[in-house]
Each structure stands twice: as structure tokens, then as C-alpha cells.
Amino acid sequence: xxxxxxxxxxxxxxxxxxxxxxxxVLARANGPAPAEPTWWxxxxxxxxxxxxxxxxxxxxxxxxxxxxGVYRKERQARAEGERAKxxxxxxxxxxxxxxxxxxxxxxxxGRMDTxx
Amino acid sequence: MKILRSLTLCVLVGAAGYGQALDLKNLDxxxxxxxxxxxxxxxxxxxxxxxxxxxxxxxxDSAKIKKLVSGLKGIYVKTFEFEKEGEYSPSDISxxxxxxxxxWSRIVDVQSKKDGENAEIYLKTGAADxxxxxxxxxxxxxxxxxxxxxIDLDELSELGGNLGVPKIDVEKAKPxxxxx
Numbered sequence: 001x002x003x004x005x006x007x008x009x010x011x012x013x014x015x016x017x018x019x020x021x022x023x024x025v026l027a028r029a030n031g032p033a034p035a036e037p038t039w040w041x042x043x044x045x046x047x048x049x050x051x052x053x054x055x056x057x058x059x060x061x062x063x064x065x066x067x068x069g070v071y072r073k074e075r076q077a078r079a080e081g082e083r084a085k086x087x088x089x090x091x092x093x094x095x096x097x098x099x100x101x102x103x104x105x106x107x108x109x110g111r112m113d114t115x116x
Numbered sequence: 117m118k119i120l121r122s123l124t125l126c127v128l129v130g131a132a133g134y135g136q137a138l139d140l141k142n143l144d145x146x147x148x149x150x151x152x153x154x155x156x157x158x159x160x161x162x163x164x165x166x167x168x169x170x171x172x173x174x175x176x177d178s179a180k181i182k183k184l185v186s187g188l189k190g191i192y193v194k195t196f197e198f199e200k201e202g203e204y205s206p207s208d209i210s211x212x213x214x215x216x217x218x219x220w221s222r223i224v225d226v227q228s229k230k231d232g233e234n235a236e237i238y239l240k241t242g243a244a245d246x247x248x249x250x251x252x253x254x255x256x257x258x259x260x261x262x263x264x265x266x267i268d269l270d271e272l273s274e275l276g277g278n279l280g281v282p283k284i285d286v287e288k289a290k291p292x293x294x295x296x
Contacts (some may be wrong), residue, residue, distance in 0.1 A: 081165050081169040084162050085166045085169040087156045087158060087166065088167070088170070088185065089170075089177075090193075091191045092272070092275055093276065094154065094261065095193065095250060095263060095272055096274070096276025098235070098250045098259055098276065099269065100273045101235070101252075102224055102226055102237055102250070103273055106226060
């Protein structure tokens with residue numbers, strides 16, 4: 001008989017359960033059903049490392065932060081552009097109105113000259 | 117060497133472009149006295165950005181303004197309205213007129229005693245890219261407009277005519293017959 005067989009026999013030898021084991025198993029089986037997991041249990045699942053959720057969350061955050069920065073920058077540029085547009089339209093209208101009024105005056109004076 | 121030459125050229129062109137705008141800083145002091153003021157300063161880069169935001173759907177004039185500003189390098193407007201007469205002095209305007217003495221030609225000078233408003237229009241001469249200056253001085257109002265770049269006066273006037281003022285075509289309008 002080899003040492004291996006001896007070792008296996010020793011490892012797989014029949015042992016008696018500890019005292020009161022059968023009673024404890026029966027009591028557990030007949031006891032109340034485990035409670036339904038609450039929202040807190042679900043939340044705690046997320047924070048139990050290491051989890052795929054953590055990886056997913058990190059990925060989302062790493063994408064969201066630069067995206068938010070780009071969005072903010074674009075929004076700022078758009079606001080500046082809109083403001084510049086309003087100023088441009090107003091400036092052109094002021095310049096145009098003044099030029100137009102001068103033209104009107106020249107025209108009025110021309111009319112007056114022809115009347116005289 | 118080529119890069120250095122290009123850079124020098126860029127700096128010179130930039131300086132020339134900047135130098136074409138009138139210096140209106142002497143009018144800043146009027147802002148405190150004015151009851152209403154409008155100060156608009158749009159240089160080339162801001163003009164380009166603003167033009168990008170002009171869409172035909174916004175306003176029928178947008179397309180015209182877009183076309184008008186395509187050749188411009190700057191628009192500077194200062195308008196002051198005062199509660200009382202004599203809030204600004206003639207020296208405020210003469211400082212600007214002095215800048216318009218060389219390189220500019222006065223094409224219109226209207227002096228109206230009836231409403232006390234004087235208006236002058238200057239065009240930049242001898243420069244490839246042109247320019248326009250309008251000086252309107254009333255008893256209680258002062259407006260200076262400086263446009264740097266090539267500008268179509270008819271188009272600009274037309275845009276002014278659309279702002280509640282009926283359009284008048286100076287060339288086409290016939291004077292009334294002389295009464296005998």
C-alpha cells in the first residue's frame with residue numbers, strides 16, 4: 001500500500017458531526033424564511049469590492065467629467081457668440097440708421113434748394 | 117528665415133489693421149455724464165465669431181448683415197445721450213476730427229440749425245481695405261461710428277432704413293417741381 005492511499009484513507013475517514021448538529025439543521029429548516037433584501041442591501045451590493053459595478057461606475061465618471069467640460073465650454077462659446085451677434089446687429093443698425101438719417105437730411109436740403 | 121519673414125509680415129499687417137481703428141478713448145469720460153450710453157467694440161475675430169451665429173432664419177436682415185460684415189475688420193460704436201445740453205464739449209469731438217484729418221476724406225457734412233444736429237461722414241482714402249467714420253453730434257446726443265474694412269454704404273443705409281425708418285433712395289427720388 002502506498003503512502004498516497006494511506007493519506008487518502010486518513011483524509012476521507014468517517015467522522016461524526018459535532019454534538020447538536022442535526023438539531024441545529026432541523027431548527028434552521030423549520031424556522032422563518034429569510035427576509036426580502038431591502039434597497040439598502042441592493043445599495044451595499046454596489047460598494048462591496050471588487051465588483052463589475054465599480055468598474056462600470058469609474059468608466060461612466062471618466063467619460064462624464066470630460067464630456068461635461070466640453071459641453072460647458074461649448075455652451076460658453078455659444079453664449080459669447082450670441083452676445084457678439086446681438087452687438088453686431090445693433091452696431092450695424094446704429095451705423096445704418098445714422099447714415100440713413102444723413103442721407104435723409106441731404107435729400108431734404110436738396111428739396112429745399114430746388115424750392116428756392 | 118522664411119518663417120521669420122512671414123512672422124514680421126503678419127505683425128506689420130496686424131499693426132496696420134489695428135492702427136486703422138480710431139482712438140475713441142477720450143470719450144470714455146462722457147459715460148459718467150450720459151443718461152444712456154451704448155459702447156460696442158467688435159474687432160476682427162469677434163466679428164467673425166458673430167457672423168457665424170447669424171442665421172437667415174433669425175431675421176431677414178441677417179443675410180444682409182452677414183454679407184456686409186464679411187469684408188470688415190472692426191466695428192466700433194459709441195453713443196451717448198444726455199439729460200441736459202452741453203454735457204460734452206466741442207474738444208471731445210475735435211480730438212476725433214483730428215484723427216480724421218489725414219488719410220480720411222469727409223464726404224458729407226450736414227449742419228442743421230433746425231434740430232441742432234451736425235453729422236459728418238468720412239471715408240478712408242489711400243488704404244486698400246477702406247473704412248468709414250460717422251460723427252453725429254446733437255445738443256443732447258453724441259454718436260461716433262467707426263467701421264474698419266470695405267463697406268457698401270448703400271447696403272448699410274438700407275439696413276438703417278429697415279429699422280423703422282422708411283427707405284429713401286437718394287439717387288432715384290425726384291425733387292418736387294418748383295412752384296412758380
